[in-house]
Amino acid sequence: MTIYDISKKAGVSTATVSRVLNGSIHVSEATRQKVMAVIDKYGYTPNAFARGLGLNSMKTIGIMCADSSDIYLAKAIYYLEQKLRANCYDSILCCTGYELSGKKSAMNLLITKKVDGIILAGSHFLYQDDRDNQYIVDAAKQVPVMLMNALMDAPNVYSITSDDYSSTYEATKYLLASGISDILYFYNAVSYSGQRKLAGFREAMEESGFPLDSRLIQYYSGSPEDMDAMVEHLTRLHMKGITFHGILASDDLLALAAVKYAKQTGYSVPEDFSVIGYNNSILVKCCDPELTSIDNKSEKICQHLINTLMGVLCGTEMPGKTILAGELIRRGTTR
């Protein structure tokens, strides 16, 4: 019987169970009795409780990410580690790869190591089929699970995400307002946040009244680091006679490839051709002209996530979902 089971049987939140066990004064006598009745009836697992209460804790948080060499994730992990250390927590990181089996086994490893909480960094951990997300629900019965850039409804799961939908919606509107209507959407991830980004683009295009040409929604399936292949992907479209004078890319590297393509094709950037990237990463400065990009406030997301986690570990009731706005940072690749 875990803290989670007791909260379910007593019909109160896990935070409330924590407060009862913690002897907190912020619990009504009625609630206290309800919780204690469940414990008396079903017994409990002291270790799981101790962990929930921060007793007997190693003060260690597990961080899972699909691929630590992704520039965006690498930065997020850096922020998370820093902010955990500032709260006197150690962190251990598992790189899981993109397969579900790798994610499940990393989750089990971390729970075996008795971490106090688990952070899933990046939106690759969530699947469309709910059954594939059961490993998250199960883990959350043991420790709080924090989702970064994904949204999920489950007890003891907390989601903090950027508003990717609104960000690409606004960026598309911005390109349209600058007089470009043949905008290509260039992306390489069908993750949760990948879908939200695409949806924002579609919505803005549909609202604009311009017919949405499905050939202008391009999925790049090659290696995430092979810029030559990205440029070639765009060049092939051009050869086929597909016309576009703006590209909204789902990450900065794709956007850099877009700028390279435009220059090779003989366009001047930004006079004849506009490009917007995503993540506002270090790559924006590596581009000539410098890259306009959507800042999805990675550090702010990480700060909120750690604040929420620290609250949960102290037994405070925390919001299950937080959605933060992004911001378009205008530089040299847009007019």
Add this chain to the structure above:
Amino acid sequence: MTIYDISKKAGVSTATVSRVLNGSIHVSEATRQKVMAVIDKYGYTPNAFARGLGLNSMKTIGIMCADSSDIYLAKAIYYLEQKLRANCYDSILCCTGYELSGKKSAMNLLITKKVDGIILAGSHFLYQDDRDNQYIVDAAKQVPVMLMNALMDAPNVYSITSDDYSSTYEATKYLLASGISDILYFYNAVSYSGQRKLAGFREAMEESGFPLDSRLIQYYSGSPEDMDAMVEHLTRLHMKGITFHGILASDDLLALAAVKYAKQTGYSVPEDFSVIGYNNSILVKCCDPELTSIDNKSEKICQHLINTLMGVLCGTEMPGKTILAGELIRRGTTR
């Protein structure tokens, strides 16, 4: 009494002690008796043995790095994790920051977590004062410690590094041969490998017979991601009347800043100005023209490191030091 203590007292390697305890046939009867005599006399710690023998092991390796958001380290960590997984080992990562205290506490954390070995990724873990390296020597009494891009002499410590000295030596010779003698060396790290790189540059310059101008050895101390500050650093030198027509940079981001500086100053790259980077990272393709860079064979280093570690964990005698050659990859920023 650990496996390390026994090896010292018996005057044999830890691998030999492992083999004796493992019942391996590749041990002479005399050696076996010597080792068993030490064990009989001093007793032993079964857990430490079990770990040394791969019994009772969690099959988990700890990886330490200073900063996971460094592009080069992020990639190395990715390789290490992949190759460990291929050997059925899990890995946990600690980002330590650049302070010694952070490194020590991460080391302790990993040992508490009962990892089978520890990998120090990057050359920031080694200090000039031997006393500051005692934490590595101490950890190696418990588990094998692998150094990536650093060299150290200590029992149960294994070093795998790129030949940074020869790489910058050859790159400098290459610039000199292309007719550039006023070469600026631009660097931002005084780590072990940072020192080797600088030494290679110095040696090649001194051999060339050109007077070595100390103003052409420039240490950039700003944020490792602030490209504008890097460009400004170079522009200030130009303003002071210091002349240079080639830059050898200790990493690719500094090299990108060098290309940006050259263009802003009115030089054509590579006609009037040459630039060579280091690491052959994803950034080489983000440069226009594409960046000539030294490939220090990060993946090969990681593969050697894991092979060595796996050998050590099986009780095989492995080389304490491996030095691998780098390679200059010529692209558009050199003639």
